[in-house]
Amino acid sequence: MAVTPSECRILIVDDNLMNIQVVGEMLRGKGYKIEVALNGYEALQVAEKKRPDLILLDIMMPGMDGYEVCDKLKAAPSTQEIPIIFLTAKAETEDIVKGFRVGGVDYIVKPFKKEEVFVRIDNQLELKKAKDTIAQQNIELTEANSTKDKFISIISHDLRNPTSNLLSLSSMLADSYDSYSEEERKEYVMALERSSQKVYDLLENLLSWAVSKGGKIECTPRGIPVQGLLEENVGLVVGQAKVKGVNVYNKYVGSIEVFADHNLAHTIVRNLLTNAVKFTPAGGEVFTQASQTDSMIEISVTDTGVGMNDDDIQKLFRIDVKNSSIGQSMDKGTGLGLILCKEFVELQGGSIAVQSTPGKGTTFSIKLPAHTH
Amino acid sequence: MKQVLVIDDSEEFRLILNKFLKAKFNCDVLLAENGNVGLELLKRFEPNLILLDIDMPVMNGIEFLTKLRSTPERSAIPVIMMTASKDRTHVESSLHLGITDYILKPFNVNTTYEKVLKVLR
Numbered sequence: 001m002a003v004t005p006s007e008c009r010i011l012i013v014d015d016n017l018m019n020i021q022v023v024g025e026m027l028r029g030k031g032y033k034i035e036v037a038l039n040g041y042e043a044l045q046v047a048e049k050k051r052p053d054l055i056l057l058d059i060m061m062p063g064m065d066g067y068e069v070c071d072k073l074k075a076a077p078s079t080q081e082i083p084i085i086f087l088t089a090k091a092e093t094e095d096i097v098k099g100f101r102v103g104g105v106d107y108i109v110k111p112f113k114k115e116e117v118f119v120r121i122d123n124q125l126e127l128k129k130a131k132d133t134i135a136q137q138n139i140e141l142t143e144a145n146s147t148k149d150k151f152i153s154i155i156s157h158d159l160r161n162p163t164s165n166l167l168s169l170s171s172m173l174a175d176s177y178d179s180y181s182e183e184e185r186k187e188y189v190m191a192l193e194r195s196s197q198k199v200y201d202l203l204e205n206l207l208s209w210a211v212s213k214g215g216k217i218e219c220t221p222r223g224i225p226v227q228g229l230l231e232e233n234v235g236l237v238v239g240q241a242k243v244k245g246v247n248v249y250n251k252y253v254g255s256i257e258v259f260a261d262h263n264l265a266h267t268i269v270r271n272l273l274t275n276a277v278k279f280t281p282a283g284g285e286v287f288t289q290a291s292q293t294d295s296m297i298e299i300s301v302t303d304t305g306v307g308m309n310d311d312d313i314q315k316l317f318r319i320d321v322k323n324s325s326i327g328q329s330m331d332k333g334t335g336l337g338l339i340l341c342k343e344f345v346e347l348q349g350g351s352i353a354v355q356s357t358p359g360k361g362t363t364f365s366i367k368l369p370a371h372t373h
Numbered sequence: 374m375k376q377v378l379v380i381d382d383s384e385e386f387r388l389i390l391n392k393f394l395k396a397k398f399n400c401d402v403l404l405a406e407n408g409n410v411g412l413e414l415l416k417r418f419e420p421n422l423i424l425l426d427i428d429m430p431v432m433n434g435i436e437f438l439t440k441l442r443s444t445p446e447r448s449a450i451p452v453i454m455m456t457a458s459k460d461r462t463h464v465e466s467s468l469h470l471g472i473t474d475y476i477l478k479p480f481n482v483n484t485t486y487e488k489v490l491k492v493l494r
Contacts, residue, residue: 161428161457161478164479164480165383165385165386167479167480168385168478168479168480169388171479171481172389172392172393172482175482176393179396180392180396187388188388191384191388191389194385195385
């Protein structure tokens, strides 16, 4: 894993200006970016501020010696991963051992040979690059693993329950159809419709998410009139909300347009509305609103529902946290809808925010770029 | 008239069992959406059977069962567990708490009828 010197920043710490000049010229000649510090205190500050890829550290310095500097750098989370090579005239075995003990990765004794310094620096920079790559891959793997866990959890639990309800309802209806009154049958059919809608909504989100995770999501932004977007989606949830005794309406009237993908924008608004209805008790309301500030349009969905505390809010968009929130009538949420909203909003250069008060309600706001004619 | 308490977080499932029990056993049905509500109802009623879902928010079936078994005047009420999960550990942990039987979701009319009949007979 070769390193490119021009992409690497090296901090030289030495109380002798002449030494700094010699080493500095040498490294600069090879293409490295150079930072310098003339004592231990300065070294700590520069390391913190500039985050070099490697530090060449003298030992014998007044005030704070190189060992102490190394010790402090290794104790601070922000600098502990920076490799430190001691570059010193102290040549006794016990000095060298101490250098490694306090966290140095290599030790070069002055007077040094230029080529030796280069090869040792290159070795450490390559190691660091490999380490950084592994750390990044670890983060990606952890996320991929959480995604997989979420899929399994949704399929094994969240999808099984409503599907099981569908089967139970239809088998019950089939078993005793003749013994039910017309009204009871109607009740069954309505329950079947609600269950089917839940399964369908969940499947649709699951499929959108699978496509998104496969990196195959289609995003073709164009101007979408906001009033139509809100009214159309309010229309989709109004029936389901009415059954629950929740009033859903759109407050925004106007001609602003978002620059977004049609399907993604509809998925976002539909999910926010479905969610709001789910967490709002009978007698409550859910409404949509929109406004434009400079080049961005803010769309909000407000409910007078159960609300959330800060702890719940922190968990909302996290894929690795099981967030089966409890809605009114004990509706359970998979949390997938909001994760999708966040991904789709960010994919289109926007952002999502939430404000909530337990017992009073919640407002989800998304910002998307405005369409300019 | 016999009385059955159904504790399940799914509104549809409560509807199903309410209709089923009334139609097949002509009994009185009490409905609760979680263990807490179930315990509240037990302060006022003494049903002949409890049909209890395992996986519920607020208070799940196992927690409910543990509390029920430590309530002297209600501890002997027969309980049939209901679960959509094929996870045996759930059923096993409830067996320790003395359940009479268990029903796997989705709901099968004949099996459920027979299991409930055994208790209510």
